[in-house]
Amino acid sequence: MATLTNGQVDGTVHGVGVVSASTNGLVNGLNHSHSPAGCPATIPMKDHDAIKLFIGQIPRNLDEKDLRPLFEEFGKIYELTVLKDRFTGMHKGCAFLTYCARESALKAQNALHEQKTLPGMNRPIQVKPADSESRGEDRKLFVGMLNKQQSEDDVRRLFESFGSIEECTILRGPDGNSKGCAFVKYSSHAEAQAAIGALHGSQTMPGASSSLVVKFADTDKERTIRRMQQMAGQMGIFNPMALQFGAYGAYAQVQQQAALMASVGQGGYLSPMAAFAAAQMQHMATINGLPGAPLTPTSGGSTPPGISAPTVTSIPSPISVNGFTGMPPPQANGQPPAEAVFTNGIHHYPAQSPTAADPLQQAYTGVQQYAAYPAAYGQISQAFPHPPPIIPQQQREGPEGCNLFIYHLPQEFGDGELMQMFLPFGNVISSKVFVDRATNQSKCFGFVSFDNPGSAQAAIQSMNGFQIGMKRLKVQLKRPKDANRPY
């Protein structure tokens, strides 16, 4: 008697139920008796990997009940909905169709897509996965920290036990070298999830700096955001505010070093940082083409000409030296105005940091502080009515010949100190000290990128062999990426 009930319900709601019931049997019959949509929530009807199809080029006089017979030929239908205008309710000539089985959808797509034209239409019917259907992103994994020798097959072997892999691609550079990461696409989200659970962080590949990374690949949105951030980073570098603060940072730094030098007694111990400060003073003088710049520029409030002016002009800024009149006036001691920098309670470095009291450190902190509160300064606000926010610097390479490799850095140097050290030679677009991931300790080498080769050369000239403490800096052009492959 189930047949009778089924027939009644279908006859009322869909009009094609009798055919459906006779071909699909009891389960289908139950569905229809419980759910007018044909898909009860009580029984897991739809395969987890089912595909939602978009059906296009449907004559507007055909509705769901007319379309069902056409598509049921390929399998049990989970859901079929003709798209209607939200306001007018008008048939839009297309539909969404989900079969209970993924296989049915593939069969239908193969048999129908562009294969026949429905009456009254001048283009063939469209049957393909709906746009809303994930283009694979929810089952696509990003795999990082691979060994660069690992091939697609190696990666497949690693991932195959968690599901069927539809796609496996190693990311490679233009030269074909693996970037140490890959994409793996499974046929379902669940498989991908299983692989994450089992493999993420599970092992460390030989030559990789940390354990295997297995995560869902970025969605379109995330990728867009990433790109925006990159764009913003580039803008930030050439943003005049950043240049101004950069210039001011260098200026303050030199002033502070001078003050420090003046305060160090004849036989006093010179810390590596102080030694650096002192030596850099001399370098500054050298760069300026001035012999023996005064080391005690503490008199009066005026700018020591041998030090500050060339510092400013060495920075290829469209803002003239007069731009400096827009800055908060430096104090006689070279410190930025105390209330602006030191009273807001923010300390970028923990007080226990061994370098926290260093002039260089303070200069750097000062730069950051100003960067954080540009609106506080009226004249600057006039010059730049809407100063763009300064984006935290990201690691960026400059053009060929602009990137330096620096070795024998003091252990306590971080990115900021490295940048401060090289700011006098030009526009530093990136500075990076390598840090051991496990210990967080500097590896005592790093990179600095300028925006022009001249600055890089000037920096090499002045800073290569530069003594800090017991060590001498090694400053040279960074090796190009492809330079270390003997074979």
Place this chain on the structure above:
DNA sequence: TTGGATT
């Protein structure tokens, strides 16, 4: 002792 990458 040569960019900690990356969608």
